[in-house]
Amino acid sequence: MSNQRSLARTLGLGYAVIFVIANIIGSGVYKKIAPMANELHSSVWILLVWIAGGIITLFGALSNAELAGMLADTGGDYVYLKKIYKRFFSFIYGWSLFAVIQTATISSLAYVLVQSLNSVIHIPDVLTSLQDFTIWGVFYPFQDFGIKLAAIVVIMLLTLLNMSGLRSGAWAGKAIFFFVCAGLLIIVIAGLTSGNPRPANFMNFRELGNGTVTLSTFYTAMLAAFWAYQGWVSVGFIGGEIKNANSNIPKGIAIGVLVVIVTYVLVNLAYMRMMSIPQLVQVHEAGNQIAAVEAVRNLWGTGGVLFISLLILVTTLGCLNASVLTGSRPYYAMSQEGLFFTGIGKLNRHNVPGNSLLWQGIWASVLVLSGTFDQLTDMLIFAVYIFYGAMALGVFILRRRMPDAYRPYKVWGYPVLTAFFVLFCVGLFLNTIITQPREALIGLTLILTGIPVYFIFRRKHDKVSGD
Numbered sequence: 001m002s003n004q005r006s007l008a009r010t011l012g013l014g015y016a017v018i019f020v021i022a023n024i025i026g027s028g029v030y031k032k033i034a035p036m037a038n039e040l041h042s043s044v045w046i047l048l049v050w051i052a053g054g055i056i057t058l059f060g061a062l063s064n065a066e067l068a069g070m071l072a073d074t075g076g077d078y079v080y081l082k083k084i085y086k087r088f089f090s091f092i093y094g095w096s097l098f099a100v101i102q103t104a105t106i107s108s109l110a111y112v113l114v115q116s117l118n119s120v121i122h123i124p125d126v127l128t129s130l131q132d133f134t135i136w137g138v139f140y141p142f143q144d145f146g147i148k149l150a151a152i153v154v155i156m157l158l159t160l161l162n163m164s165g166l167r168s169g170a171w172a173g174k175a176i177f178f179f180v181c182a183g184l185l186i187i188v189i190a191g192l193t194s195g196n197p198r199p200a201n202f203m204n205f206r207e208l209g210n211g212t213v214t215l216s217t218f219y220t221a222m223l224a225a226f227w228a229y230q231g232w233v234s235v236g237f238i239g240g241e242i243k244n245a246n247s248n249i250p251k252g253i254a255i256g257v258l259v260v261i262v263t264y265v266l267v268n269l270a271y272m273r274m275m276s277i278p279q280l281v282q283v284h285e286a287g288n289q290i291a292a293v294e295a296v297r298n299l300w301g302t303g304g305v306l307f308i309s310l311l312i313l314v315t316t317l318g319c320l321n322a323s324v325l326t327g328s329r330p331y332y333a334m335s336q337e338g339l340f341f342t343g344i345g346k347l348n349r350h351n352v353p354g355n356s357l358l359w360q361g362i363w364a365s366v367l368v369l370s371g372t373f374d375q376l377t378d379m380l381i382f383a384v385y386i387f388y389g390a391m392a393l394g395v396f397i398l399r400r401r402m403p404d405a406y407r408p409y410k411v412w413g414y415p416v417l418t419a420f421f422v423l424f425c426v427g428l429f430l431n432t433i434i435t436q437p438r439e440a441l442i443g444l445t446l447i448l449t450g451i452p453v454y455f456i457f458r459r460k461h462d463k464v465s466g467d
Helices: 013-024 033-040 043-071 077-120 145-163 166-192 205-209 215-229 245-274 277-286 291-327 329-336 354-370 373-401 416-435 437-448 450-465
Strands: none
Touching (some): 013 166, 013 245, 013 291, 033 043, 033 215, 033 245, 033 277, 043 077, 043 215, 043 245, 043 373, 077 145, 077 291, 077 329, 077 354, 077 373, 077 437, 077 450, 145 291, 145 354, 166 245, 215 373, 215 416, 245 277, 245 291, 291 329, 291 354, 373 416, 373 437, 416 437, 437 450
């Protein structure tokens, strides 16, 4: 295949950092404080969840960065897992990305983006007579069908943008990134310097000892935090397009996650300075409200609602664009090995995997119709942390199997911090099965459908290669 084109390494460290941050900062920073308040009923505990979620994410990110430094290539974690656990397990991960993890991320972000747009420009509902139509009493595809159709349009437009070339998608993401940073900075400054009276029990540290928060409720609240931190691995998916990838990917991950932790702590502290915990619980119970919108409404009124709605729209657009751009690369890598549909492994005339982007967009559009925002996010967090734990465990395996291999970056705090992250992933897995059995079952089912698919593609690959 000497005439087959290769992906071009055109992106530097700055783009790597921006991709990490842009893939993380999406809807979670605006929405997820409300379900946390409903679980914890304390501003101190909420802030601790954000900090703990960020630190645990950083532990996982640093462990992942060691693997990225050793094995950086297009496909990211798919490539790392293949090196550690061989082809079958890496395929299951790649299939899970397509079936639930990456595509559900794209679906969830598109859904929130259109909800924000709806608060600025009303989107009419359609097929209202079919709203109560259900599949197995779990899925309501025609509920809020106008918003869902608009979300599908957004997904496909961004898919077409990224099919036109990596630079087009990267440039759009960079422009959105700086706008979002400015908007969040305004919220932090305005919220923390507001002359309004502080809410009752604002940052009351005596609440830490009242015994109302259990380990299980803390874990459940952290599902919300982990959705907000989700996306840090995506820069590894474009490892084949990053200059000096073995050095720039670990640096990009570490710098990006640290910036996001600081941002989330400050922004959520500002929210809790503007709104009391009972008000945040009411937002959660309403179901159709966004915490950030209500917080800014308290501060600036109608004009503030327009500002925050536009900021949420642009932020989610940036995260969605980054997710679409990076997510298609693992399927491209799988197809290159004969373990996915043949056409997905081809580059288009713009030197990007256009077919991979297109099929990702189509399945993400199907998932938009399948569930609600919280259903999708809880399901994908449950699924992805199975593989995050496996990757962290892989650091131990490769240290033993390849002790003399060149490691541009070695995870700080090894082996304690890496072991802690692995154990945490096990706990999250078990707690989600107990507290969110429906989302856990759907996530596991989609993952396990990859088993027969793997053997079908392997049989076809072996026939072609003559094995």
